[in-house]
Amino acid sequence: xxxxxxxxxxxxxxxxxxxxxxxxxxxxxxxxxxxxxxxxxxxxxxxxxxxxxxxxxxxxxxxxxxxxxxxxxxxxxxxxxxxxxxxxxxxxxxxxxxxxxxxxxxxxxxxx
Numbered sequence: 001x002x003x004x005x006x007x008x009x010x011x012x013x014x015x016x017x018x019x020x021x022x023x024x025x026x027x028x029x030x031x032x033x034x035x036x037x038x039x040x041x042x043x044x045x046x047x048x049x050x051x052x053x054x055x056x057x058x059x060x061x062x063x064x065x066x067x068x069x070x071x072x073x074x075x076x077x078x079x080x081x082x083x084x085x086x087x088x089x090x091x092x093x094x095x096x097x098x099x100x101x102x103x104x105x106x107x108x109x110x111x112x
Contacts, residue, residue, distance in 0.1 A: 002027040002101050009094065009106035012086055016110070020081040022096030022103050031074040037081050039092035039108075049094070052079060064090075086110045 008020040020037070024030045034053050040046040050070035052058045058070040069082040079096055088110045096103040 002030075002033075002098060004096050004098070004101060004103035006094075006096055006103040006106045009108045011109045011111065013112050014087060014110055016086050017082070017084045018086065018108055019083065020094055020096075020106055020108075022079040022081075024077040024079075024098075027077070030077040033098045035070075035072060035079040036097040037070060037079075037094060038097055039090075039094045040105075041089075041092040044092075046095070050081065083108070 002024050003026050005023050006020060009018060012018050032054055034051060036051045037049040038046050039049050048061055049064055050058055050060045050068060052070045052072050056072060060068060067083065067085045072079045081094065083090065090108060091110050093105040093107050095105050
């Protein structure tokens with residue numbers, strides 16, 4: 001079964017940037033995956049953030065469109081989420097996902 005290990009995130013001031021990385025292991029079919037990013041803020045439901053399909057095209061929630069960029073490197077079995085112009089409302093634990101497999105989550109905190 002595929003496993004995902006996330007890295008990146010942290011604390012940043014409003015307007016700053018952070019990047020997240022999600023590395024897949026236990027699979028030789030990463031290029032066939034549609035990769036998703038979700039986030040969950042304290043006291044809120046987990047919400048979809050972005051998807052990168054097998055062809056590399058990405059789609060975004062309205063709340064992050066124009067600020068976040070999802071991408072992938074199939075040769076490295078890795079998905080990325082570049083987050084720019086961060087806002088306090090972006091504070092959450094971020095997860096990468098493929099079907100029923102989830103990364104461990106990465107905290108992103110946007111605060112002055």
